[in-house]
Amino acid sequence: MSDKNFYITSPIFYPNANLHMGHAYTMTLCDAIARHQKLVNKKEVLFLTGSDENTGKVVKAAEDSDVSVDIFLENITSGFRNLYTALGIDYDIFVRTTDKEDHWPGAIDMWQKLSATGDIYKSKYVGLYCPQCEAFYTEKELIEGKCPLHGIVPETLEEENYFFKLSKYTGEIKSRILSDELKISPETRKNEILALLDRGLEDVSFSRPASTVPHAIPVPNDPDQVMYVWCDALTSYITGVGFGTDDAAFNKWWPASVHVIGKDILRFHAAIWPAMLLSAGLPLPKELLVHGFILSGGQKMSKSRGNVVDPLDLITEYGAEAVRYYLLAKISPFEDGDLTLESFKNAYNGELANGLGNLVSRILTMAETYLDKPIAGAKLANSEEISRAMETHEVQKAMGHIWNEISGLDAYIQMNQPFKVIKVDPEQGKDQVLFLVKKLQEISFMLEPFLPETSLKIQQLIRENKKPETPLFVRKD
Numbered sequence: 001m002s003d004k005n006f007y008i009t010s011p012i013f014y015p016n017a018n019l020h021m022g023h024a025y026t027m028t029l030c031d032a033i034a035r036h037q038k039l040v041n042k043k044e045v046l047f048l049t050g051s052d053e054n055t056g057k058v059v060k061a062a063e064d065s066d067v068s069v070d071i072f073l074e075n076i077t078s079g080f081r082n083l084y085t086a087l088g089i090d091y092d093i094f095v096r097t098t099d100k101e102d103h104w105p106g107a108i109d110m111w112q113k114l115s116a117t118g119d120i121y122k123s124k125y126v127g128l129y130c131p132q133c134e135a136f137y138t139e140k141e142l143i144e145g146k147c148p149l150h151g152i153v154p155e156t157l158e159e160e161n162y163f164f165k166l167s168k169y170t171g172e173i174k175s176r177i178l179s180d181e182l183k184i185s186p187e188t189r190k191n192e193i194l195a196l197l198d199r200g201l202e203d204v205s206f207s208r209p210a211s212t213v214p215h216a217i218p219v220p221n222d223p224d225q226v227m228y229v230w231c232d233a234l235t236s237y238i239t240g241v242g243f244g245t246d247d248a249a250f251n252k253w254w255p256a257s258v259h260v261i262g263k264d265i266l267r268f269h270a271a272i273w274p275a276m277l278l279s280a281g282l283p284l285p286k287e288l289l290v291h292g293f294i295l296s297g298g299q300k301m302s303k304s305r306g307n308v309v310d311p312l313d314l315i316t317e318y319g320a321e322a323v324r325y326y327l328l329a330k331i332s333p334f335e336d337g338d339l340t341l342e343s344f345k346n347a348y349n350g351e352l353a354n355g356l357g358n359l360v361s362r363i364l365t366m367a368e369t370y371l372d373k374p375i376a377g378a379k380l381a382n383s384e385e386i387s388r389a390m391e392t393h394e395v396q397k398a399m400g401h402i403w404n405e406i407s408g409l410d411a412y413i414q415m416n417q418p419f420k421v422i423k424v425d426p427e428q429g430k431d432q433v434l435f436l437v438k439k440l441q442e443i444s445f446m447l448e449p450f451l452p453e454t455s456l457k458i459q460q461l462i463r464e465n466k467k468p469e470t471p472l473f474v475r476k477d
Ligand code: MSP
Pocket: 011, 012, 013, 014, 015, 021, 022, 023, 025, 026, 052, 233, 234, 235, 236, 260, 261, 262, 263, 264, 265, 292, 293, 294, 295
């Protein structure tokens, strides 16, 4: 992939239920990074997302809601897209792993490549299986003999499966991660995976009996088995850009610039995925950006705790830009973050209604009153500080810089009081207003990757030399 291109992916989410705040976070983070690359770094950007559809979770959820798997998936994935539209997520590709035309040929091709390398073999698998997780656990991983996530005693299950020789790649993956050829951000996650690699990797089960998920991708030459999530879901990052169907597109976009993932799926992305790529003779992605979890009041959001904050509800009440603001300014991409209705409202009132919104009204009211014409509107380069912060995905720092500028202008108005100066010294007063409008224009440009709609609204008002007819962010009590 050329340096002019930038390929970013989100995980492909399970469509067994609607998306929650954690997913909204990942997507907003990806979107801000993608928009920054496009607007500021002038890259040609491709942003891939999708849904991980060939799983038992989906079969169960469809049964529970009494519809066919197809219809269930249609409904849920259109819900995904609605949330993205509502949040202003500018994705380019949405991979559905049930897509037989665009996804299956590449997944099958991948399987065949691994098989040709001699890295896939058949064996009996006896394991402790949690049907809720759809995963096998080792004794060591259980807590008091129970699934660490669901607290249920796993079933002993024996299956004839295909396996992938993950163990063979431990050393190679380690050296690629140590040398940052496969960069893992932040450093804490890099160390976490290196520690895991030091303990060694075991081969992983790579297929399931076809009866478990009848709609999944059949294993080549063995219709009794279907591919398990690894060769199916991880491969979406390459099938989505043409692997198995369009070589030119694939060569243009692969390797990915960055896979954005949450901390719970680090092992899959930093061990299994690179091993598969090495086995297939394909380049590794350049970077994994691993974010934490969004909690609410320090705890996981859950219905039983009653602390669930739904992204669509927040968008309805406060607008998408407010949700984007909170996720980008208040949640670190490197650690767990927190969001409660209270913290959200405080940030909204303090930093959007009283902060940015109020500043826009004050400056543009003066501009409309005292300037005879709009300022000339050359598009300025983005700030050094923001570019530096975004290089290392320090999105919070970038947002902090913009809000410092906002406070700086508030302080300037407070100190100089241009609306008073203009009465005694019109020239000087006008100069001060001009200065403020220009600075506001700079702020609006800086905001574009993060709050695109607000940014364009401010740019438009400046072009028309008009104050907003209604506040940009109405205060909530
Ligand atoms: N389908 C797999 C991923 C396959 S990628 C080839 C999957 N899907 S998921 O629907 O469970 O979504 C997982 C993503 O959401 C992960 O990145 C995970 O970390 C993220 N989150 C789940 N809960 C979260 C929070 N509470 N906060 C932030 N992100 C969280 O796993």
